[in-house]
Amino acid sequence: MSVLGTSIKRREDPALITGKGKFTDDFSVPGMLHAVMVRSPHGHAKVNNIDSSAAAQAQGVVAVFTATELEATGIPGVIPTVWLLPGIKTPAHTLFATDRVRYVGHPVAVVVAETIHAAHDAAILVEVDYEPLPAVVDPKAAVADGAPQIWDEAPNNIAFDWELGDKDATDVAFAAAATTATLELRNNRILPHAIEPRAALAQWDAENGKLTLTMTSQNPHVHRLLMTIASLGLPEHKIRVIAPEVGGGFGSKIHHYADEAITAWCAMQTRRPVKWTATRSETNMTDAHGRDHWSTAGIAIDADGKIVGLRIDTHAAMGAYISTFAPAVPTWLYGTLFSGQYDIPAIHVHVLATFTNTAPVDAVRGSGRPEAAYAVERLMDAGAAAAGLDPVEFRRRNFIQPDAFPYQTQVALAYDSGNYLPALEKALAAADYDALRADQAKRLADSSGNAKLLGIGLSSYIEACGIAPSAVVGSLGAQAGLWESAKVRVHPSGSVTVYTGSCAHGQGHATTFSQIVSDRLGIDVDQIDVIHGDTEEVQFGMGTYGSRSAAVGGSAIVKSLDKVIAKGKKIAAHLLEAAVDDIEFEDSEFKVKGSPGQSKAWGDVVLAAYLAHNLPEDVEPGLEETSFYDPANFTYPFGTHIAVVEIDRETGEIELLRYVAVDDCGNQINPMIVEGQVHGGIAHGLGQALWEEAVYDESGQLLSGTLLDYALPRAHQLVSFELDHTVTPCPHNPLGVKGIGEAGAIAAPAAVANAVSDALISVGAEPIDMPFTPEKIWRALQEGGT
Amino acid sequence: MRVTISVEVNGTKHEREVETRTLLVHFLREDLGLTGTHVGCETSLCGACTIHMDGLAVKSCTQLAVQADGAKITTIEGLADNGNLHPMQQAFWDEHGLQCGYCTPGMIMAATKLVEDNPQATEREIREGLKGNLCRCTGYHNIVKAVAAAAKAGAPS
Structure with missing residues (x-):
């Protein structure tokens, strides 16, 4: 009986209920330094001067960096916006605030030290001369006359002005209606509050120019790409992003932030591994908020x-x-x-x-x-x-x-x-x-x-x-496609490893995706492994958000499974001396339609694919298929x-x-x-x-x-x-x-x-x-x- | 200032020198490598760091390591018995009482003590007993079910 549609227990759980699951902050490596951010305590202020000399001389401190040092290395150094709308204002979001801070929490400096205690102690020694400015925190107040201006390039604080639908027709409908109702609505600002705060561990291999960044991510490939094009400037193939166990995201770990990029850059500067882990307060100040x-x-x-x-x-x-x-x-x-x-x-x-x-x-x-x-x-x-x-x-x-x-x-x-x-x-x-x-x-x-x-x-x-589909989201402003990828690797003995671009952080993909494979191939779930969250292992992935993993990521797996089965049918037809169209795959067997007893078992066909002793002329050895599924x-x-x-x-x-x-x-x-x-x-x-x-x-x-x-x-x-x-x-x-x-x-x-x-x-x-x-x-x- | 402390963790005695300001949770995680105990906040409100110390469920972020001198501690790593899951661990698995798993060690440690103290706990009592532990994934629904199931199974501590 197929396991699809059944409540099998999660394979993720044994590690997580025994304390063996490894989250980002659980990793420590020899020689590792600790980074602590110095953040803006003001909602809006001019930054006249940053004096980090006392912090730099504090015990255990290896370095203190600000925008000055970062800019000197010539990296792009920004956080990009990857969904654009007509007329939108996207002021440069630099990793460190420079001459002005515009929200509480933006880093102005980072202290890197031998211990977390030393880093915290030194962070309070960084002297920043702020000149507070009037602030505006409410979206309605922001466009009122006389509101403080946050960006010169955005008059009246307007980021964009967007509409959809037919205003005239709607006005006519309201004018002609028998009755109408109007509401004033407030949708309160909320904090995402994944219970695991954001964290990053950066390891820089200077000899090979390669960065390994273990971080709290819902989409490691997207983070890697943004690190390349906007933040660090390193070639994409020289960055490995790993999302190990991720302790909830709820959206907050989709987004690209300064802290992880700064941590990576610190590792490159100090040529030592650097770890940064947010406190709950830091997470609340800097994780992207919702609604409002x-x-x-x-x-x-x-x-x-x-x-x-x-x-x-x-x-x-x-x-x-x-x-x-x-x-x-x-x-x-x-x-x-x-x-x-x-x-x-x-x-x-x-x-x-x-x-x-x-x-x-x-x-x-x-x-x-x-x-x-x-x-x-x-x-x-x-x-x-x-x-x-x-x-x-x-x-x-x-x-x-x-x-x-x-x-x-x-x-x-x-x-x-x-x-x-x-x-x-x-x-x-x-x-x-x-x-x-x-x-x-x-x-x-x-x-x-x-x-x-x-x-x-x-x-x-x-x-x-x-x-989806990607062409449509592109026309709406997305600077990315929203497809998903899956590679299905069938091993010579018939077991399967799936490499998915979805990236679970509590959703149980390893369990549900193995159910999909088991259903299609008729093999036991124990014969199926699911790999995600590592840019070095997975081809590419758009990640997990927007309730997309089953519909898009799961469908990509099905597409690859269909290709695997199609290839298996060709091989089976050859071995059985039958026409490909006469082969059906059922209960883990390739059968000749209408000829009971004429069949090849899954394992026999897989092994034949790898032995390659007797394959049809147009069939390559091996059994591994990759798909990029773009929904309709x-x-x-x-x-x-x-x-x-x-x-x-x-x-x-x-x-x-x-x-x-x-x-x-x-x-x-x-x-x-x-x-x-x-x-x-x-x-x-x-x-x-x-x-x-x-x-x-x-x-x-x-x-x-x-x-x-x-x-x-x-x-x-x-x-x-x-x-x-x-x-x-x-x-x-x-x-x-x-x-x-x-x-x-x-x-x-x-x-x-x-x-x-x-x-x-x-x-x-x-x-x-x-x-x-x-x-x-x-x-x-x-x-x-x- | 550094002082030497002696603690028994999961049945093993450790004697270590620690900085006096080191929190117990950091001692467990960094000095002993027991990273199953997590840190979710700095205000003692999320409960991800819950462990057992001298027979009590305590939040190890609210204890200094030096306060644990002479104490007997059990962490999530020490809850299973020779590879056999504790009934509470088993119940969390059976009832889908976890999703991302970050709050889970603290939740299980709090829940085992809750059931030990009140083996007949009602749903209301379980909910009250777990209010010191935050979970953002499960809405507590299946956690409550898991704790009730473990209690029903006569979970030994």
Whole structure:
């Protein structure tokens, strides 16, 4: 029986549960030095002078470097932006800040010392003469008259101004609508918070001019390429990037940062291995942050309760510099999702992206899609209220119908498949929606007025995963292709090693990819190894993000397996003296169709390929195939989530009572791993909705820079999630898979927001925005509650 | 200043000279090479560094190495018995209680002590008992399941 679709246990786990998994900071090598960055403590300041003489003379210090020394070596020395938009401003993001600092955390110097203690001690001896400047940290305030100017080349702090859809048609729809609803929305800034902080160990082989960089990466080949073309200038083949075990990423380890490049450069300068490991505070200051939008959103509805138009105007913070893939996040990963699961004839999206004196904002789990789902699903509830309909009924009336696929939205995307009502129905049944509404009404009718409020929130989200095809993303501004590669090496004895360009950091690729191979070749999973995360071993890879690994990376493996089988068929046909077209491969045997008993076992054909004693004329020896798979379209996972919250009217205290999730990620390779991904995504989304917020003060200080003041969800605050699924396979990839890593983070914020709004509105209070802290809820109840 | 400490870690006695400011977690990782114990924060809030010291689950980033002088310590590397996984390790594997694995050693060390102290722990008690350990991957769902499964299996400490 095939293992595809079964919940086999993860092969990754034995090392990880016994402490033998090796993460970047776990590696130490002889002669290794330690690097500590000296970072800007100001959100915005002129740098008049840096005096590193005292630090340089401190005990154990080998070197102190600043931009001056780095520039003198003539390396490119910048962090590039690799997604460009028309008119975008991309000021040079130098590894070290030079004459001006624009956010707290940008390195101004690095201390390299024999021990980590010596490096830390000396770092505080680096004297930097700063002249603080006025700062602006809010994307809306950044474009106000008189706002501090962050870059001369970006008047009014505008990084880019982007729109999608048909403004005129949308305006007409709103003017003619029977009813409309408008919302002011805040999408709070969040910190990615992989539990493993970023780290790098650089080893420089001066004799061969070769750098080996072990680092926390979701995409080692991309990091290597960016090191070559923008940061270090070393030839690409002279850099080996290794991502060993990576302790979570959530987007933060996609991006290219100064610290890893500086660490590598320090190793080249000192000709000794150098290790840098971020503290949690450093990670919070410098990892690219997520979200940070202010929006005005509207929905227009006709007399039948059908949506006729939807529009949104968004201010998006980009931070002080434009990070690696940042331009795509509030644009093509955001504006394109505004049709949601609904048939909407007119849509207009406008985004004004601004520089702010904060850490750069880039992809964080969901990346644009949570922000879109938040707006669309909040509008669905507001629209339902305006139309006098239950939120469930309003969604039902507006779903794209199953026979409408492929469905061309008004915001560029063409959905390939979907069937939205069954997921909604399943979620309603699991939650027992009618009983919840009855409970809610009973509490409201309680004459004591002391009953806790019940809030029920739906989120019928859609996402677009596995961004593709490459030609399309290129036309949208990507300076990269978004295909994936896979090499399948069949060994002479019939076992297999797969080299994948996907790069797992918790997703369990080694397990799921071996299931794909086992299914296609009919060999045991124990006969299959999966290699990833090393530029020296893997041909090339675009990496793991955007829920792309199964749909794109997995499909690349299938493509290579198909080539292996095709070659095997040729060899088998030759050995069996049959026509190639008559050979079928089944249960690990090459068989002649209609001739029982006429067959060659997998192992015999593989061995024949390597012995090469008797091969057809046009067949080369060996059995190894490489593929570069470029998908035909995005994939479109969807589902409906339902959050149930309880609110104490006296204190504003909020408790998550239940969370129901019905997701459709197409076919499932390993349901256990799929569910695990859903759990984690939900928790991420619940964190944003209920607790998490990165807060900067007016001068650009990050006030929530440690775990003392940034509230990550903890076990006692969450509940066990109630999961189910529907299966609508992706029609354009060979596995029929769509991706599931981000679904929860996309769906959950809106589900909770709608639940909180539901509770507040039930007593006449106004909806509020995330995070839904007791204080905010209490204030809303005081101001508007009855 | 450097002082000599004597500790027993995973059944092996070590006598080492350490700088007085060295944290216990760094002593374990750098001096003894036991890198299974991880560091996730500097405020004692993530729990990735949780170990057992003299019968208690402690965050080894909040202890100085010199405070461990004379102590008996178990780290994740010492939890399995002659290659046989501890029931808590087995349960984490069986229940998919880990994804990236970074928080896992600390989570398992905290969970073994939790179950040892309260073998009949309810879901609520497990959740309360694990609130000192952060995980960003699992949403705690399967971690809670794993701890309950280990408890049910009568996990010996």
